[in-house]
Amino acid sequence: MSDPTTAFQEKFRRLQAEVGKVIVGQEQVVEDVLIALAAHGHVLLEGVPGLGKTLLVRSLAQALKLDFSRVQFTPDLMPADIIGTHLLVDDPDGGRRLEFRRGPVFTQVLLADEINRATPKTQSALLEAMAEGSVTTGGTRHELPGPFFVLATQNPLEMEGTYPLPEAQLDRFFSKVLVPFPTLDELGGIIDRTTGVEAPEAQPVLDAADLIEMQQTVRRVLLADPVKRYGLSIVLGTHPSGDGSTAAAARWLRYGASPRGAQAIILGARVRALLDGRPQVGFDDVEQAALPALRHRVLLNFEAEGEGLSADDVVAQVLDEVPRPLGAAA
DSSP states (O other), rough: OOOHHHHHHHHHHHHHHHHHHHSSHHHHHHHHHHHHHTTTTTTEEEEEETSSSHHHHHHHHHHTTOOOOEEEETTTOOOOHHHHHEEEETTSSSSSEEEEOOOTTTSHHHHEEEESSSHHHHGGGHHHHHHHSSEEEEEEEEOOOOOEEEEOOOOOOOOOOOOOOOHHHHTTEEEEEOOOOOOOOOOOHHHHHSSSSOOOOOOOOOHHHHHHHHHHHHTTSOOOOHHHHHHHHHHHHTTTSSSSOOOHHHEEEEEEOOOHHHHHHHHHHHHHHHHHHBOOOOOHHHHHHHHHHHTTTOOOOOHHTTTOOOOOHHHHHHHHSSSOOOTTTO
């Protein structure tokens, strides 16, 4: 029987390589998204249009042999357009009955494209699905197929006609991944792949059972108490007041991260330890997991916005201020 850590690495890298056949560059983006999936978390992808966010999500679903649905969020999209609705249908015996017609949320990988273009009412239709893996309509609870992931995209530049995601929904995303503009060489590679005769497509290399096994392996990674307390101290350090508050948070933040931020840091750190071939989480793993887990969970104050600071800038300052336990190395 192969070592669980080695098996996890092999599957992760195989999936990463298959997606890399389709996506040019963006190695860090692909890795961050795969880390979230291995931790069984939802992802918010932020970047300008045309950077391959939709292609990335579709390629992941293909490589994992998972069902895939895409919903283009618009201001006139209604909750029933996502969840589904009850229709009056004819019975074979001549009667009529209400029948539930499932919406696109009944899938395994749901791409919520430009999620911030829909109204808050429609955005909130995803909350139960993201939190519980189910939806309730007409007083009946419907289970979603598992594993279930929401990968949402949003454009950070165009604000007209958009509705910023409320903090409660942002908190449901395991991580927020920033998709940068490609370099000159990467842009050339994109043109070569997309303007030629044949465009590459991801082939299935893993399946749902493999992914579930990877998620179970992540949960079994050892976590020493000093490392756990360091991760929790980082989350407390994002709060502008109270025990563990940092000077950066007190100056620049209105609100800090929730307990889900701590969960995301620890799970992300466990995945990173496995990728490094270690069965135990280290302090460096926690630090590397902190930024994607916290950048969407902290709320800047007016002073920070006036100074042109980003959430990444403030989280980096918090990490600098929160000390590791005495005697800690990596």
